[in-house]
Amino acid sequence: MPRPQRSEQFSPEEICYVHCIQRCVRRAWLAGVDPVSGVDYSFRKEWIRRRMEALASVFAIDVLSYAIMSNHIHQILRNRPDVCAQWSDEEVAIRWLRVFPGRRMEEHLAEPTENDVKTLVRDKKRLAEVRRRLCDVSWFMRALSEPIARMANFQDQCTGRFWEGRFKAQRIIDDAGLLACSMYVDLNPVRAAIAGGPEGCRFTSAYDRAEAQKGEQVDSAAFDLKPIPTEEAGRKIRETPVDDLRKERKAKRKNPTGRRILRDAWLSPLTMKPDILSGEAEVHSGGVRSSDRGFLSLSWKDYWELLCWTAKQSVQGVKAEVPPRLAKCLAALGIDVSMWRDLVWNWQRYFGKSACVGRPESMKQHAEQTGRHHYRGQGSGAACFA
Incomplete structure (x- = not known):
């Protein structure tokens, strides 16, 4: 059965949970230690993390979980058209111009100006399309992948592909699939024997959240959402040498707003607030992510305990009981507690080739809604759910 088109999997007009996988070309270790040349490219993982953090500050997309590996990346994203609808036209314009200024940097070498923002706001048709793109997962992935490829190719003095192709997407359709997929993503370094447990899994959302609990802060990569006065920008370009403008822009890119934030502040909060209505947008006002949902x-605490317990169950066939309190949480989601370890550690066996993730009944219902008979993985994954 052919993989469904992106337009069939998710839409910018509705809130969707999407597991995105982007692989380096030929699965080469272009963000780790190259086994052939021995060159260490691990520093590029921080490039990718900071770019994700920057994009989370402008797109109407929540980054729920992520893992950056040596030759691929995983992300769980949630687009938020309800949040984007509450932004003013000026907010939409400056957010878009921060990522896509519309001119080559060498011709520009300056921040988006007030005049640039007003020009875009006056073009209502263009602005409506921009608003739609700001809550589109595909545009988020494009804005993430292309700059990283350009930077790597420039550094290596080469041309050609950095990424294998367009990202692979899996629609997550229920809470059981979301929890299992989040654990799978956070435990990728453990599965690859890079780390012994979640506490050593750098460049994952679980590591960021755990370090933030200890109070660790980082320089914020969030975009500055204030346009530059047009007159000031013009004077600066006329009076400042181009090389100085380049140096200034490079320095500001390290910390555009001059702020320090908790390591996980740009990620979506993990726990839902029980007293918040499901239809409430919970728009974030701090400038580092789109919402507080x-x-x-x-x-x-429960997530971390379950993550650590699951990480220890690396040996196939060894029986260990899930702690009773956590077993109750899994059972409430319709997950077969005895199959939890197998579901997370053997995720590829059950859902590796599926375009949809969730309980069998949820997958069946979603297939019917999209005019399909069934999804691949619908039968094999049934054993993991009660």
Whole structure:
């Protein structure tokens, strides 16, 4: 059965949860230690993390979980058209111009000006399309992948592909699939024997959340959402040498707003607030993410405990009981507790080739809604759910 088109999997007009996988070309280790040349490209993982953080500050898309590996990346994203609808035209314009200024940097070498923002706001047709793109997962992935490829190719003095192709997408359609997929993503370094447990899994959302619990802060990569006065920008370009403008722009890129934030502040909160109505947008006002809505019914303490327990179950066939309190949480989501370890550690066996993730009944219902008979993985994954 052919993989469905992106337009069939998710839409910018509705809130969707999407597991995105982007691989380096030929699965080469272009963000790790190259086994052939021995060159260490691990620093590029921080490039990718900071770019994700920057985009989370302008797109109407929540980054729920992520893992950056040596030759691929995983992300769980949630687009938020309800949040984007509450932004003013000026907010939409400056957010878009921060990522896509519309001119080559060498001709520009300056921040978006007030005049640039007003020009875009006056073009209502263009602005409506921009508003739609700001809550489109495909545009988020494009804005993430292309700059990283350009930077890597420039550094390596080469041309050609950095990424294998367009990202692979899996629609997550229920809470059980979301929890299992989040654990799968956060435990990728453990599965690859890069780390012994979640506490050592750098460049994952779980690591960021755990370090933030200890109070660790980082320089914010969030875009500055204030346009530059047009007269000031013009004077600066006329009076400042081009090389100085380049240096200034490069320095500001390290911390555009001059702020320090908790390491996980740009990620979506993990726990949903029980007293918030489901239709409430919970728009974030701090400028580092799109919303303050959580995505799981578990507390961080329970999630971390379950993550650590699952990480220890690396040996196939060894029976270990899930702690009773956590087993109750899994059962409430319709997950077969005895199959939890197998579901997370053997995720590829059950859902590796599926375009949809969730309980069998949820997958069946979604297939019918999209005019399909069934999804691949619908039968094999049934054993993991009660």
